[in-house]
Amino acid sequence: MMRAVPAAIRPLRESWGQMLSRYIRKHAVLTAARTAARLVAGAMIAGLAACSTIDDLTPSGPTEVASTHPRFSDSDPHKWEGGAPWHYAVHGTDVSKYQGSIDWHKAKASGVSFAFIKATEGGDRVDDLFEEHWRKARSAGVPRAAYHFYYFCRPASEQARWFIDNVPKESGALPPVLDMEWNPQSPTCKLRPDPATVRSEMRTFLQIVEKHYGKKPIIYTSVDFFDDNGLSGFRGYPYWLRSVAGHPTAKYGSHPFTFWQYTGTGVIPGIKGDADINVFNGDVRAWKKWLRANAA
Numbered sequence: 001m002m003r004a005v006p007a008a009i010r011p012l013r014e015s016w017g018q019m020l021s022r023y024i025r026k027h028a029v030l031t032a033a034r035t036a037a038r039l040v041a042g043a044m045i046a047g048l049a050a051c052s053t054i055d056d057l058t059p060s061g062p063t064e065v066a067s068t069h070p071r072f073s074d075s076d077p078h079k080w081e082g083g084a085p086w087h088y089a090v091h092g093t094d095v096s097k098y099q100g101s102i103d104w105h106k107a108k109a110s111g112v113s114f115a116f117i118k119a120t121e122g123g124d125r126v127d128d129l130f131e132e133h134w135r136k137a138r139s140a141g142v143p144r145a146a147y148h149f150y151y152f153c154r155p156a157s158e159q160a161r162w163f164i165d166n167v168p169k170e171s172g173a174l175p176p177v178l179d180m181e182w183n184p185q186s187p188t189c190k191l192r193p194d195p196a197t198v199r200s201e202m203r204t205f206l207q208i209v210e211k212h213y214g215k216k217p218i219i220y221t222s223v224d225f226f227d228d229n230g231l232s233g234f235r236g237y238p239y240w241l242r243s244v245a246g247h248p249t250a251k252y253g254s255h256p257f258t259f260w261q262y263t264g265t266g267v268i269p270g271i272k273g274d275a276d277i278n279v280f281n282g283d284v285r286a287w288k289k290w291l292r293a294n295a296a
Contacts, residue, residue, distance in 0.1 A: 064113075064141070065089065065090055065113045065284050065288075066108045066110070066111050066112055066113045066142075067109075067111045068089045068090070069086055069087070069088070069089055070086070070110065071086045072266045072267055072275075072277055073267035074263055074265055074266050074267060075265045075266075075267060075274055076265040077263075078244060078245055078246075078262075080247075082247065083246075083247030085260070085262040085263075085277070085279050088260075088279035088280065088281070089280075089282075089283050089284050089287070090113050090282070090283075090284065091111050091113060091278065091279050091280075092112055092115055092259075092277075092279075092280070093107065093114075093115050093116075093266075093268055093271065093276055093277055094115065094116035094117070094147070094276045094278060095129075095133055095271070095275075095276075096117075096118035096129070097127050097128040097129040097130075098273075099129075099271050099273065099275065100129070100272050100273075101129070101132065102133065102136065102137075102270055103269075103271075104136045104137050104140035104142055104270065105140045106270030107140075107142070107268055107269060108140050108141065108142050109269070109270075110268055110270065112142060112268060112270075113142070113287070114143045114144065114145075114278075115133075115137050115143070115144040115145075116144070116145050116146075116147050116177055116220075116278070117133045117134055117137065117144050117145070117146055117147065118130060118146075118147055119134075119146035119147060119163065119166060119167045120146075120148045120149070120159075120162055120163045121148070121149040121151060122153075122159060122162070123158040123159050123161075123162045124162065130166070134146065134168075138172070143172070143174055143291060143295055144174060145174035145176060145177050146163075146167040146173070146176055147176070147178070147179050147220065148176070148177065148178055148179060148205075148209075149179045149183075150179060150201075150202075151183075151189055152189055152191040152192065152193055153188065153189035153191050155201075156201040156202070156204040156205040156208075157204055157205075157208060159205060160204070160208035160209050161208070163176065163209060164208075164209065164212050169212065169213055171296065172295055172296075173295065174291075174295055175213070175216060175218050175294050176209050176213055176215065176217045177217060177218045177240065178202065178205055178219055178220065179220045179221075180198075180202060180219060180220065180221045180229075181221060181225045182222075182224065182225055195228065195230050199229060199230070199231075199234055202219070202234070206219075215294060216236075216237060217237060218237065218238045218239070218240050218258065218259070219231075219237050219238070219239050220240040220241075220242070221239070221240075221241065221242065222242045223243060223251045226241075226255075231255075232252075232253070232255055238257075238258040238259075239255065239257045239258060240257070240258060240259035240260070240278070241259070241260055241261065242261040243260060243261070243262065244261070244262060244263050248260050258280070258281055258290075259279065259280060259281065260278060260279050260281060261276055261277070262278065262279060264276050
């Protein structure tokens with residue numbers, strides 16, 4: 001049996017009831033507010049995703065340009081009368097064991113936005129510093145490609161397999177490069193095949209490598225090799241052209257090119273001795289577009 005509540009206590013009981021009621025109402029309001037806030041935030045994120053591009057949402061990364069229109073020193077500069085390389089926005093370098101260890105962070109800070117790194121030669125040689133250059137360039141955020149120096153006394157198919165065995169298939173890497181030039185200093189191979197054989201072997205190598213990496217390889221060549229082997233008619237691949245004594249249009253005519261090597265005696269902070277320097281044939285916007293298409 002419950003006893004009657006004394007009159008003096010009844011107002012206090014009613015006060016507690018009012019307090020409880022207020023608490024319940026306040027909690028309900030707060031819960032509703034939090035739910036509404038979550039819904040608004042979700043709507044904002046969905047809207048942003050719907051109207052933004054990859055560039056809007058992706059943090060800065062390998063599509064960055066180290067610095068535009070850098071003007072490097074040169075130990076033996078060419079007197080450019082027209083088409084000077086510093087008019088191009090995006091510059092890079094190419095390296096092998098002969099450059100020694102490189103301070104890639106310093107090189108990038110000076111204006112190096114990409115690098116071609118020697119990986120293999122023939123069917124049995126790997127550049128002594130390939131693994132180091134490959135790893136440290138990536139660590140510094142420098143987009144890089146591996147290149148193969150062609151050897152005329154070994155079948156193209158064997159050389160392609162050697163390249164594949166030694167160059168990782170890696171997300172973010174630039175397309176592989178086939179370096180085609182005469183090498184009269186070779187102690188083991190003085191062979192100079194006829195142009196038809198050269199082009200046939202090139203195509204064999206390029207097709208095998210493209211199938212493996214899923215990217216169309218780049219062809220590097222020099223003026224004499226280009227002319228000797230009729231490469232003006234060898235189309236379907238991006239070209240990286242060497243021309244250290246004039247703009248490529250003066251040496252290769254109207255042949256399209258994606259990269260231009262304009263000196264072998266450049267001075268790049270972070271690289272000891274003479275350095276090869278290259279430019280991308282396009283502005284910053286074109287470079288970022290090319291990277292998105294070729295460095296996936």
